[in-house]
Amino acid sequence: EVQLVQSGVEVRKPGESLKISCKASGYNFTNYWIGWVRHMPGKGLECLGIIFPGDSDTRYSPSFQGQVTISVDKSINTAYLQWSTLKASDTAMYYCARHMFGDFEHGMDNWGQGTTVIVSS
Amino acid sequence: DIQMTQSPASLSASIGDRVTITCRASQPISIYLNWYQHKPGKAPKLLIYSASTLQSGVPARFSGRGSGTDFSLTISSLQPEDVATYYCQQSYPAPRTHLTFGQGTRLE
Numbered sequence: 001e002v003q004l005v006q007s008g009v010e011v012r013k014p015g016e017s018l019k020i021s022c023k024a025s026g027y028n029f030t031n032y033w034i035g036w037v038r039h040m041p042g043k044g045l046e047c048l049g050i051i052f053p054g055d056s057d058t059r060y061s062p063s064f065q066g067q068v069t070i071s072v073d074k075s076i077n078t079a080y081l082q083w084s085t086l087k088a089s090d091t092a093m094y095y096c097a098r099h100m101f102g103d104f105e106h107g108m109d110n111w112g113q114g115t116t117v118i119v120s121s
Numbered sequence: 122d123i124q125m126t127q128s129p130a131s132l133s134a135s136i137g138d139r140v141t142i143t144c145r146a147s148q149p150i151s152i153y154l155n156w157y158q159h160k161p162g163k164a165p166k167l168l169i170y171s172a173s174t175l176q177s178g179v180p181a182r183f184s185g186r187g188s189g190t191d192f193s194l195t196i197s198s199l200q201p202e203d204v205a206t207y208y209c210q211q212s213y214p215a216p217r218t219h220l221t222f223g224q225g226t227r228l229e
Contacts, residue, residue, distance in 0.1 A: 045159065045210075045222045049219075095165065097165075107155035107169075107176070109170075111164035111166075112164065113164060
């Protein structure tokens with residue numbers, strides 16, 4: 001069974017750094033693109049970027065380029081989303097999700113449970 | 122970037138109604154269009170991929186159609202559990218393009 005298990009709720013102050021995780025199991029981690037999706041309170045879904053764990057090919061959506069870093073650790077089947085300097089506007093739910101069929105041309109068929117990030121002074 | 126425009130932004134319907142949500146891409150994307158259902162407190166769920174292919178386990182009352190720039194998601198007979206926000210997403214595999222969602226349609 002494919003599973004993506006995300007790290008828990010995080011509460012940080014503006015200016016702090018943060019790294020959240022997404023641990024995959026039940027499939028060959030290196031063969032499927034992983035994407036990160038943001039859901040801000042009362043807003044729609046936004047794609048931050050995607051990464052191919054096999055070679056760490058990473059593509060950021062323009063709005064998030066330079067704002068976040070997406071990475072993987074193949075040895076433990078885990079993808080990461082990190083911020084070096086958090087802002088209050090980063091407060092949101094963040095989901096990781098796996099793309100189907102080993103490419104990113106099809107939908108995201110398996111999702112993590114989401115990580116709530118709260119940034120407040 | 123490819124922009125996705127959904128309509129309507131919100132929709133109120135009755136049980137048993139036929140409901141259609143539309144999604145328009147700012148440039149042709151062939152059939153690289155996916156639909157998701159998102160309920161509060163839950164992760165989004167893939168309903169349709171490649172514009173019209175029903176994801177495994179999704180009820181047959183959901184269907185998708187379209188190609189190029191104009192797409193639609195139809196629920197043939199609305200059920201209580203279909204109350205959710207629905208999003209289209211383009212996944213056109215061109216160099217330097219990025220995945221983008223529509224702004225969502227809230228179905229009540």
